[in-house]
Amino acid sequence: MKSYRKELWFNTKNRREFINITPELSRCVQESGIKEGLLLCNAMHITASVFINDDESGLHRDFEAWLEKLAPEKPYEQYHHNGFEDNADAHLKRTIMGREVVVAITDGRLDLGPWEQIFYGEFDGKRRKRVLVKIIGE
Numbered sequence: 001m002k003s004y005r006k007e008l009w010f011n012t013k014n015r016r017e018f019i020n021i022t023p024e025l026s027r028c029v030q031e032s033g034i035k036e037g038l039l040l041c042n043a044m045h046i047t048a049s050v051f052i053n054d055d056e057s058g059l060h061r062d063f064e065a066w067l068e069k070l071a072p073e074k075p076y077e078q079y080h081h082n083g084f085e086d087n088a089d090a091h092l093k094r095t096i097m098g099r100e101v102v103v104a105i106t107d108g109r110l111d112l113g114p115w116e117q118i119f120y121g122e123f124d125g126k127r128r129k130r131v132l133v134k135i136i137g138e
């Protein structure tokens, strides 16, 4: 069995952003040389997500509005967590959007559904953060 590991780094301009990382993950699959196996991609931070959904800007605005309803960023004092930090909302948003995805690799390619795209979801950005990419198979 082969195994491959890589970290992808991000430094977003905004506190919250969604970044389509499907092309980068496809490059990882190519680099790994693995034809049949599994790719795991997880955020290495507790205020960021990796998730699969549609790459459609209206939907991304809907996610932003929905997440702000569930866990509004402000007022910061509404959260017990915000004693020394201001990112309680980011922890909650990350929990809803998920930590990781696992995608099958078939014939050397990500075996995604027709509209599935893989996203890095940043909820407390403007600093360097990363995801782990682990691929196993043969």
Ligand code: ZN
Binding pocket: 081, 085, 087, 088, 091
């Ligand atoms: Zn925190």
